Amino acid sequence: MTIEETWMELRDVAARADPVPAAVLEAALEALRWRDPDAALAQLIADSATAGMPVGIRSGGQPRLLTFAAGDLTIEVEVSPDGPTIRLVGQLVPPGPARVRVDHRDGTVEVDADQIGRFIAPGVVPGPVRLSCQGTTTEWTIL
Amino acid sequence: MLPCVDMAEPNNATLLTAACGGDQRSWEAIVHRYAGLVWSVARSYRLGSADAADVSQATWLRLVEHMADIRDSDRLGAWLATTARREALALLRRAGRDAPAIDPTELDPPDASGEPVDQRLLRTERDSQLWQAFGALPSACQQLLRVLLAEPPPSYAEASAALGMPVGSIGPTRARCLNTLRRRLTP
Numbered sequence: 310m311t312i313e314e315t316w317m318e319l320r321d322v323a324a325r326a327d328p329v330p331a332a333v334l335e336a337a338l339e340a341l342r343w344r345d346p347d348a349a350l351a352q353l354i355a356d357s358a359t360a361g362m363p364v365g366i367r368s369g370g371q372p373r374l375l376t377f378a379a380g381d382l383t384i385e386v387e388v389s390p391d392g393p394t395i396r397l398v399g400q401l402v403p404p405g406p407a408r409v410r411v412d413h414r415d416g417t418v419e420v421d422a423d424q425i426g427r428f429i430a431p432g433v434v435p436g437p438v439r440l441s442c443q444g445t446t447t448e449w450t451i452l
Numbered sequence: 453m454l455p456c457v458d459m460a461e462p463n464n465a466t467l468l469t470a471a472c473g474g475d476q477r478s479w480e481a482i483v484h485r486y487a488g489l490v491w492s493v494a495r496s497y498r499l500g501s502a503d504a505a506d507v508s509q510a511t512w513l514r515l516v517e518h519m520a521d522i523r524d525s526d527r528l529g530a531w532l533a534t535t536a537r538r539e540a541l542a543l544l545r546r547a548g549r550d551a552p553a554i555d556p557t558e559l560d561p562p563d564a565s566g567e568p569v570d571q572r573l574l575r576t577e578r579d580s581q582l583w584q585a586f587g588a589l590p591s592a593c594q595q596l597l598r599v600l601l602a603e604p605p606p607s608y609a610e611a612s613a614a615l616g617m618p619v620g621s622i623g624p625t626r627a628r629c630l631n632t633l634r635r636r637l638t639p
Contacts, residue, residue, distance in 0.1 A: 310634055310637075311634075312627060312630035312631050312633075312634050313630075315630050315633055315634040315637070316630055318582055319582060319586060319597070319601065319630075319633070320601060322579045322582050322583050322586075323583075323586075323598075323601045324603060325575075325579075326579075326583050327495060328603075329487050329488055329491040329508075330491075330501065330505065332505070333487070333491060333504075333505050333508050333509070334483070334487050336505070336508075336509050336512075337483045337487055337490075337508065337509065337512040338479070338480050338483050340479075340483075340509065340512040340513050340515075340516050341471060341474070341476055341479040341516060343513060343516055344474060344516050344519075346472075346520070350517065358545075358546040359542065359545055359546060373546075414509065435506075436505075436506045436509065436510075437506060437509050437510040437513050439513075448514070448517060449510055449513040449514060449517065450510075451506050451507070451510050451539065451542070451543060
């Protein structure tokens with residue numbers, strides 16, 4: 310048997326053993342609905358998860374702290390497990406009341422930040438998540 | 453019956469421009485073109501199916517975010533492969549796991565975090581034997597071959613982006629890895 314024959318055989322088996330799952334394809338096909346060309350994009354500028362200790366919802370460990378920034382707005386978020394979902398505890402800087410929207414795989418959670426810019430968003434589904442506030446949207450980040 | 457449609461496949465630039473304007477059919481054409489590549493890159497880092505699904509979706513959402521910034525549409529596949537690779541590496545780093553070693557001569561034990569494949573999908577003893585032999589290859593071999601197994605097959609430029617490996621190394625490494633696999637199989 311030549312290596313190209315081995316390759317053809319491997320291709321054939323891989324196509325059956327590990328195809329793109331239907332739900333993964335479906336989610337990708339629907340991703341365009343999250344298009345938001347007018348929003349300013351806030352970048353992830355700090356993430357405790359990549360600064361040393363392993364953290365993360367699926368792996369257990371310490372709450373993860375993330376900081377996003379765009380222009381004058383900074384959004385700080387602490388992520389902790391909340392049953393099968395996750396809870397985001399956030400702080401807007403500069404502080405102040407605002408509507409905060411959290412987009413996740415299965416939908417959207419909308420909450421109000423209080424007078425000093427704090428907000429709590431429960432029931433967020435782990436996976437790619439983004440936050441939007443005052444015309445600014447964070448980049449999608451896997452939580 | 454549906455009327456005849458133009459069978460010429462629109463290029464990436466056309467699809468990107470239309471998708472950027474919100475055209476769902478153009479977006480779907482892009483997804484169908486590259487979903488296999490994105491999934492294969494995520495899997496090549498030996499992520500379980502939940503993590504690989506997150507990496508895949510994060511990659512597609514990043515494309516939605518950055519569609520307007522992609523200047524060289526011929527390199528869209530490489531852009532997606534690079535993005536999926538970064539997402540996979542970030543996820544592994546957060547989980548405190550190491551990415552597979554890039555040295556294909558290093559012998560690793562079979563991956564413990566991988567999931568057993570549904571045996572019903574493998575038709576014969578030979579299928580199972582081949583898939584097991586693949587799973588026992590050095591991790592860097594599995595990684596490279598898993599990327600190249602994407603459907604439709606990626607270009608070497610796309611595989612290079614997925615693996616962070618020079619284009620010129622891919623062909624020789626592929627041949628070496630397949631040779632190892634062939635020798636381990638009973639004919």
